[in-house]
Amino acid sequence: MSAPPRSSRRQRRVRRRRRASSLAAVALLALALGVGTATATQDQPVAVQLGIPLPLAAVPALLVLHPAPPPAPPAPAAAPVCRAAGPAAVRDHGTRRRRTVALTFDDGPWPSTPAILRILRRAHVHATFFVIGRQVRDRPATVARLRREGHAVGDHTWSHADMAAASAQDAAHELDWTRNAIARRTGARPCLFRAPYGSTNGRVVGAARRRGMVTVGWDVDSRDYTRPGTKQIVRTVLGSVRPGSIVLLHDGGGDRGETIAALPKIIRALRRRHYRFVTVPALLGLPADGQAGRAVQAAAGRNARLGGRTGAGDGEPLAQAELPGSPPASG
Numbered sequence: 001m002s003a004p005p006r007s008s009r010r011q012r013r014v015r016r017r018r019r020a021s022s023l024a025a026v027a028l029l030a031l032a033l034g035v036g037t038a039t040a041t042q043d044q045p046v047a048v049q050l051g052i053p054l055p056l057a058a059v060p061a062l063l064v065l066h067p068a069p070p071p072a073p074p075a076p077a078a079a080p081v082c083r084a085a086g087p088a089a090v091r092d093h094g095t096r097r098r099r100t101v102a103l104t105f106d107d108g109p110w111p112s113t114p115a116i117l118r119i120l121r122r123a124h125v126h127a128t129f130f131v132i133g134r135q136v137r138d139r140p141a142t143v144a145r146l147r148r149e150g151h152a153v154g155d156h157t158w159s160h161a162d163m164a165a166a167s168a169q170d171a172a173h174e175l176d177w178t179r180n181a182i183a184r185r186t187g188a189r190p191c192l193f194r195a196p197y198g199s200t201n202g203r204v205v206g207a208a209r210r211r212g213m214v215t216v217g218w219d220v221d222s223r224d225y226t227r228p229g230t231k232q233i234v235r236t237v238l239g240s241v242r243p244g245s246i247v248l249l250h251d252g253g254g255d256r257g258e259t260i261a262a263l264p265k266i267i268r269a270l271r272r273r274h275y276r277f278v279t280v281p282a283l284l285g286l287p288a289d290g291q292a293g294r295a296v297q298a299a300a301g302r303n304a305r306l307g308g309r310t311g312a313g314d315g316e317p318l319a320q321a322e323l324p325g326s327p328p329a330s331g
Ligand SMILES: [Zn+2]
Pocket: 106, 107, 156, 160, 195, 196, 197, 328, 330, 331
């Protein structure tokens, strides 16, 4: 065998050099993508926000290198869409320096929810609804309406579970199924979580926080779930509201006739005291959960096209415990 001619050796050298530089380019690209995911913010493209390794459309070269992208990771583990995960503690009120108040309604969507929405719309009040995942599945139109009418929507678990008592895995499913169901119906992932019965601990707050959700409590309990009579509900609320209060009411979980009757009276009385009604995100200075709506929808569509999953989705919960027929003790 004779030595290859000089020209052929030069060609091989050039080829080697080209290969090396394209490898370096790929490495740089990978590095850039990694950094992008780590510093994801709301302003970044959907894919980066969701932590999916996919600015594929923006990087055709990657398509060639990885023609079959890995299925999207379950949404919950991915970068949360909203940046509300600041406080590590339960927030049960806003600033006491402004006469603002947040009305919150738990345990819907429920047959009584539209009546409450009508009252709020007539009074030009925006409120916050902590919804139960499997009811979101059953009443998708009502949930979409909440968002459309300017109310904030929070995660109240899939099955009204006692989160402090649940296993870590069950607690994760309770959060994830619900927020995915909300995202599917409203186009936005919730920034808020409220633990049923107010049953929470550091582990639960941390699990919500990792998903971009602030755990929200209340400082005014209307005790409407005890059905003490309309007058008493009004009296309880008006007797405890202070600037920055978060008021716990219920649109679901049982017969809400008293709450529906009390609501216009509460709104009128608080207005006379010069209170302004705001959503919980507005009260706490959090991003509105609608801000990322389009991003989530786009990602969901893309994942469907790729045959991937947007997350745990509306799968069946592990715990099938029925929502108590009687109203919850609280929360
Ligand atoms: Zn509840």
